[in-house]
Amino acid sequence: MNIKLIFTGQTDIDYIKNAIQEYVKRLHHYVNISIVIINPPKFNSKVPLSEIKFREGELILKHIVKEKEINGKGIKIILLDEKGTEFRSVEFASFIQKQMNMSLKSLIFIIGGAYGFSPQVYEMIQDRISISKMTFSHQLIRILLLEQIYRAFTIIKNEPYHNE
Amino acid sequence: MNIKLIFTGQTDIDYIKNAIQEYVKRLHHYVNISIVIINPPKFNSKVPLSEIKFREGELILKHIVKEKEINGKGIKIILLDEKGTEFRSVEFASFIQKQMNMSLKSLIFIIGGAYGFSPQVYEMIQDRISISKMTFSHQLIRILLLEQIYRAFTIIKNEPYHNE
Numbered sequence: 058m059n060i061k062l063i064f065t066g067q068t069d070i071d072y073i074k075n076a077i078q079e080y081v082k083r084l085h086h087y088v089n090i091s092i093v094i095i096n097p098p099k100f101n102s103k104v105p106l107s108e109i110k111f112r113e114g115e116l117i118l119k120h121i122v123k124e125k126e127i128n129g130k131g132i133k134i135i136l137l138d139e140k141g142t143e144f145r146s147v148e149f150a151s152f153i154q155k156q157m158n159m160s161l162k163s164l165i166f167i168i169g170g171a172y173g174f175s176p177q178v179y180e181m182i183q184d185r186i187s188i189s190k191m192t193f194s195h196q197l198i199r200i201l202l203l204e205q206i207y208r209a210f211t212i213i214k215n216e217p218y219h220n221e
Numbered sequence: 222m223n224i225k226l227i228f229t230g231q232t233d234i235d236y237i238k239n240a241i242q243e244y245v246k247r248l249h250h251y252v253n254i255s256i257v258i259i260n261p262p263k264f265n266s267k268v269p270l271s272e273i274k275f276r277e278g279e280l281i282l283k284h285i286v287k288e289k290e291i292n293g294k295g296i297k298i299i300l301l302d303e304k305g306t307e308f309r310s311v312e313f314a315s316f317i318q319k320q321m322n323m324s325l326k327s328l329i330f331i332i333g334g335a336y337g338f339s340p341q342v343y344e345m346i347q348d349r350i351s352i353s354k355m356t357f358s359h360q361l362i363r364i365l366l367l368e369q370i371y372r373a374f375t376i377i378k379n380e381p382y383h384n385e
Binding site for chain 2: 071072073075076079143144145146149171172173188189190192193194200201204205208219220
């Protein structure tokens with residue numbers, strides 16, 4: 058199984074880049090993981106938020122359509138969303154294990170931009186997980202997702218990292 | 222009101238240090254914030270976890286006793302704990318606002334070590350908040366707590382940072 062993370066917008070924050078790099082490096086021991094950065098145009102401050110979300114959403118959905126052409130039904134797509142299901146770390150690990158057992162080709166997690174997802178994205182993708190009831194910057198969420206996926210593999214492999 | 226964060230153990234991870242530095246700098250515009258690092262001795266791998274937690278707990282409680290001597294009842298102490306209360310960010314902001322309204326002298330958040338708190342710490346400090354149902358490294362939790370406190374002040378001041 059491949060894991061693909063789709064992030065909306067570049068990051069220019071060094072500590073975020075460094076943390077992402079560190080977890081991707083660690084994860085390569087367990088799984089084929091890749092990151093796709095959706096690159097929306099720079100919007101000026103007069104563009105309404107709904108328009109920004111719509112344009113970002115178009116780029117996300119374009120990517121998903123391509124993904125479906127390649128892998129057919131062998132993909133599962135999940136939005137990171139405050140209103141999604143909350144998991145404990147061991148439950149999240151079981152979830153990933155289950156996807157591997159079903160011979161999924163590609164497990165895809167999508168993190169939106171600063172203003173969240175467009176209605177079109179919500180309509181097309183129903184599966185949602187929430188990392189926290191609290192709102193975090195979409196840049197920080199990238200690190201949190203990576204840490205949880207890394208933690209999940211150490212739980213699956215029964216390696217000493219996770220202490221609850 | 223002062224905010225004090227008590228962290229258990231040094232961090233030698235650069236991206237964590239940089240993120241902490243960044244949020245502390247931003248927070249200084251809003252509040253007097255300080256960080257105390259509790260420095261337990263290096264334990265060898267034969268020391269049982271309960272012993273590590275106990276020793277770390279002793280150092281935490283020693284600090285709290287001193288804090289109480291100085292500020293009397295004008296302090297509120299909160300443990301960061303997976304089993305604590307979960308807040309939405311706006312609720313967390315209201316909580317901080319409420320403490321300021323009550324003329325609290327010092328609001329103290331404590332993050333434990335890799336293995337959590339000792340029973341003695343739990344016994345002495347009942348207030349607990351949880352950032353996520355998921356378990357994160359105690360190093361990452363430091364950034365998450367700082368981001369939420371920063372976010373809380375932007376919510377309180379009605380500044381454009383928080384988008385829910």
